[in-house]
Amino acid sequence: MDSRATAGTNLDTVRRHNLATVLGIVHREGPLARSLLTQATGLNRSTVGALVGELAELGLVQEREPAVSNRVGRPSPVVAADGRVVALAVNPEIDAVTVGVVGLDAAVRRRVRYPTGHIPTAAEAVAIVSAVIDGLRPDLAAATRVAGVGVAVPGLVREEDGVVRLAPHLEWSEEPFASALAEATGFPVLAANDASLGANAERLFGAGRGASDLVYLNGGASGIGAGVIVGSTPLTGISGYAGELGHTLVNSAGVRCHCGAIGCLETEVSQGALLRVLGMEAADADELERGLSAAVEAGEPSVLAEVDRQVRFLATALRTATNVFDPQLIVLGGFLGALHALDPERLPRLVAEQALAASAERLTIARAELGSDILMIGAAELAFRPLLASPAS
Incomplete structure (x- = not known):
């Protein structure tokens, strides 16, 4: 040679x-x-x-x-x-599809939430995303490069091909969403679990900066998702399904979850139950938090009881996460962050009382910092991944 x-x-x-x-x-x-x-x-x-x-x-x-x-x-x-290099970020939800434009500087340039009024099918979501991207062409014209599309899915996504194996709240099963969206838009598309992408976003740009080992839990209309970072590396499992803490057992006398098990975290701790006790049919994250804060401050017994119940079950799940992963940080997003913010000292105390003392002694529990941008940044990071790994190509 x-x-x-x-x-x-x-x-x-x-x-x-x-x-x-x-x-x-x-x-x-x-x-x-x-x-x-x-x-x-x-x-x-x-x-x-x-x-x-x-x-x-x-x-x-x-x-x-x-x-x-x-x-x-x-x-x-x-x-x-250069923030003119952008990625498109997509997050299908049970009542809307959100599309964003995120720069390589991690700034969210634009975010469009398209309400559906119903649970969109995979085909509907593809059509909505394609139409929204067409509407964003003026924004994209100012970009020097579009790296691709990243999709944050509330469900199990097979990492190698972006097939949504199961997204129960969306009622999707075995949907080749990434390939369908790539065909419709002409952009390369990568898809992954929304909470895993949120965990990575918080690790890089939010509350988890500097933390090598963290657990992220997010609560929303689509249930509770989680992502785990171990040694600064996202824990994905063999097919990308790791971190489903929303389906850990917290109540053996609970109700049956859509996954088939009894007493999962997301059956006991839910945004829907909080909305019902507040007398609200629907609310965005800020409205829910304001409603919770006002009701707790006013001492409304039904709200106080429901918050107490949910915080206790959440503490049980966090005990499990603490014992299994020994993280230095647990980050709570969505309505879980709002629950924690009502009494920031209570949840750490409950977890410390239940977890192994050695595992809990260095643990910090914090609220997510990226707010409504978290899944846009997380999904964009997925789209940027090939470019960051090999800039010259």
Whole structure:
């Protein structure tokens, strides 16, 4: 074998790896001085300069002059992910389909929620997403590149082909949603479980920044989903179905869940039950939280009893998560975050009383920080994944 060819291949592999490393850092951390990139990568200044230059030529980063400082010497240029590179994010729900445009700088540029008034079929969701994307063409015209589409599905999604094996609240089963959406839109499409994508989004850009081991639980109209990060890596399982904490047992005397089991977390802790006790037919996350806060502050007995019941069952599920995964952080999103916010000290106390002391002693329970942007950012991150892994291709 020609040794020069081997050396060239090895050098090219290293260059591609370094390009991905630099792009990943500015994507996750935000704008950074080139001198800080040099420190973060351990590469020399000229190498970092060349890598940044190549990424700029590829249209993936921008360089700008830093703010004026009092430091002696020429200030280092600031490198930022180019927000004109975008991904489309999709989240089908039981009463709506949401489509967003998210920049490589993790900023949500646009979000459109299309109410359906009923549970959309997979085919209806494809048609809605395709129509919304057509309506977003003016926004996309300002983009220099569309990386693709990421879909956050409230259900079990087979990772390798985006087939929705089961999304019970959507009443979808064995739906090839990713391939159907790709055919309809012309964009590459990747799909995954919504809570797993939310966990990754919070790890990278929200309450979980800096945490290597965390559990994320989200509560919404479609039930309770969860995602687990272990050693800074999303825990997916062999087919991408790991983390279904919504179907852990919390009440052996409970009702039968749609999954077939008795007493699952999402049968005992639900947004629907909170809406009923508040006398509300429907509400978005902010309206539900305001209603809960007002009722609790007013001391309404039925609301206080329901909140107490749900918090206790939630604590039981979090005890299981704590004992099994030994996380440093549990992040609660959706209406679970609202429940926690009513009394931020209670849930940690209940979990500490039930979990193994050694597992709970370093545990923190926090509310998700990304709010309504979380699934848009999480789904976009899925679409950006191939680009971030191999910027040069």
